[in-house]
Amino acid sequence: MSAVAVVVPPGVDDPTRVSGGNRYDRRACDGLRGRGWAVEEVTAPGRWPRPDPGALAGLGRALDRLADGALVLVDGLVASAAAAVLVPRSARLRLVVLVHLPLGGADVPAGEEEAVLAAARAVLTTSGWTRDRLLARYRLDPDRVHVARPGTDPAGTAPGTASGGRLLCVAALVRHKGQDLLVEALAALTWLPWTCRLVGPLDRDPAFVAALTRRAAAAGIADRVALTGVAAGAALQREYRAADVLVAPSRTETYGMAVTEALAAGLPVVATAVGGLPEAVGCTPAGRPGLLVPGEDPVALAGALGCWLTEPALRTRLRGAARRRRRTLPRWRETAERIGSVLAAVGGQP
Secondary structure: OOEEEEEEOOOOOOOOOOOHHHHHHHHHHHHHHHOOOEEEEEEOOOOOOOOOHHHHHHHHHHHHOOOOOOEEEEEHHHHOOOHHHHHHHOOOOEEEEEEOOOOEOOOEOHHHHHHHHHHOOEEEEOOHHHHHHHHHHOOOOHHHEEEOOOOEOOOOOOOOOOOOOEEEEEOOOOHHHOHHHHHHHHHOOOOOOOEEEEEOOOOOOHHHHHHHHHHHHHOOOHHHEEEEEOOOHHHHHHHHHHOOEEEEOOOOOOOOHHHHHHHHOOOOEEEEOOOOHHHHHOOEOOEOOEEEEOOOOHHHHHHHHHHHHHOHHHHHHHHHHHHHHOOOOOEHHHHHHHHHHHHHHHHOOO
């Protein structure tokens, strides 16, 4: 049996701290176990990616308990800020880093992130966009940087409504997810019949949420925009099935798990063409299963939503493309298989 220690940040299974990274880590660990791996989960306490000395010391102690040559997969939220711990141990341990989001230059010094990635035997990314960004930014061997895109679960097809007016946005309510841009766009579409549900944690940036609420009230659309809080599991699936279209107005995004989850339910997507979002939306022989607009452009977003709401033929075409796209999406078992193949290759290295 193959064995791997997986280092994760705290709160991976905390229902109040739902995030794409946490969900990916959980599905990766469970998927590896399902493929016969012995997985030891090592939680790294601390405020990553801004650890204090105690958090770094605790991570070092946890790694020092592992045997020489142990295979270790480290979440990038931890790894990118832990060069002082990981680089000296990279000769003794077989390190692999899982990068959800490049952090160098923003949350941690770029040199620190590069040092960790260069010391790792392999790097896993969750999108082709992230891989390209790392290779453009750092001096890494391309053969050691791999992609394991998030998977999806089988889901029932969203039936949709005749008007197409049930809009859904699934993301933590924070600035980089762009819900303020969406509210700005919706304020220009008050003459059309729609409702919008903003599903996601409300506690990450209370000031942003308060400003969002004020803007909706000032535009006279507060009764049409619902801030629902977190939904997960079956509750989230119900949100997808009840919606007509997913809106992803992010300012930045490495991939967009909500996009592929919506597409798995046959739900078209209106998204900004930033980061890995176009990669997640994808394309089919019937065309793109949604509409892409420039980032940071509420006027363009309003235009795309206006077209969706006023053109029945467009809705029919995009729904057809979304239902074709759902058949090509990777499943979580494929994600685990991809991760396992990279780990197995590293495990075979002397």
